[in-house]
Amino acid sequence: MEERFAAAVAAARAVATLEEYGRLIEDLRDAAGAGPEALRVGAAATRDADPVVRKTACDLLGAVANQHPALRADAATAVLALEPTEIHPDVLWAMVRALGQTGDRRAVPLLVELARHDDADVRYMVASMLPWVRDDDDADGLAALLRLCRDNEVGVREWATYGLGQLTSADGAMVRDLLWEATTDEDEDVRAEGARGLARRRDHRALPLVAELLQTPEYDVFNQLAAGYLGEASLVPLLLAYAPDEQSAAEALRECDPVRRAARDAFAADLFDALSADRTGVALYGTRCETGLTLAVGDRTWSVEDLLDDTGGDPAEAARRVTADLTA
Structure with missing residues (x-):
């Protein structure tokens, strides 16, 4: 060695x-x-x-x-x-x-300190890695990431804005104001990261910006995911321009198309009723920074969308599969 x-x-x-x-x-x-x-x-x-x-x-x-x-x-x-x-x-x-x-969370204090380093390459790497070592309860790490979003080097700003928008669930007026500020950056990549980060927090100021991103010639899965977070019917025609077998586009359509969303929600409700009939601890929930619904029974979880697709939309069959998983 x-x-x-x-x-x-x-x-x-x-x-x-x-x-x-x-x-x-x-x-x-x-x-x-x-x-x-x-x-x-x-x-x-x-x-x-x-x-x-x-x-x-x-x-x-x-x-x-x-x-x-x-x-x-x-x-x-x-x-x-x-x-x-x-x-x-x-x-x-x-x-x-x-x-x-x-x-490792022990790295946060060092990365917070290095976020102010004179060397732009060091700050760039901090912007890239800080989201992977901090958690959303860490105020010092968040403050450092927010500061890097305003760095004078465009590469640092881009990665910090991406990390803030896509790799953390940090939210609140300060976070949203900074992401909104990023949408007016001189660099188009930073502007896009700001728009997608806002959309991920379901801030509808991002709607016209995401619509514009969906019409750019460059394929970017994050643009489609951003549309899904917003769940706006006005984005459906733009999403239909993508290949129907693209998973990210299909997921976004399920959130934006009122008919598809209603079908998913009805399936989820029927599945919940079928499982709740003879057991406790059944829950359905979604999270602000993620698309889709999650079914939970105790400490076990399943994607509602996966169950819907795997069973052809049959809630009784989905309930049987969940029960089989629980008893396996």
Whole structure:
């Protein structure tokens, strides 16, 4: 393992393009298959005096975390051990990337601090990874993400706005005002992320913006999902322009088309009645930032839409399948 890591460090010294860095990451992913041994080598290398070695160690530890969930906490501990003294921007960039792959909440204070770093590449990586390590109850992480949405670098703004809009369920006037502000950004990608983030919170100020996005020539699944969140009949003709077998378009049509939505809701109600007749703890619910309905029985859940599609819309058959799952 030491030889493989040394070869990766040598390759890292020669990296000059994103393509070459991508090949290096693929090699490290392969090396990370060794699990505990890769973790040991990576953790030891974080203490090296050479920043190229430390950066490569963080890349390896991130790959370990990505492949081995049981090792994520140990990988995060090894990366976070660098935090008190590390100042090299390239290493900080790799640290943030690795911590995002661990999903470890202990990384939030460091990422909040680095959200103010002078290096735009470091802030870019923080914008990309902060949503993966914070939760919606973390006020400091949210404040940092909101600040990054107003960064002077367009790439940072785009990723922060995407993360805020699509990877968190944070809501409220402050969040919505910032997403609305993003819809007037000088960059079209930031504007689109602002519109889609607003739509995901079912804010109907986004309706004309989403309608415009659905008519752009570039295919983007997030535009169709945004339409589904809004659930507006006026978007149906725009969604019908997409191929009927595209799942995201079909899901959005089910939310926007009053006839299809009514059929789904009637199926859900009949399914609820069939299951509630002889058991307790049955519930139906939807969430603001997700489309569709969920059926819950105790701590078990099913997608109502999946049950509808799998049974051809027969609530009695769906009830039998749920019962079979519960008794299996």
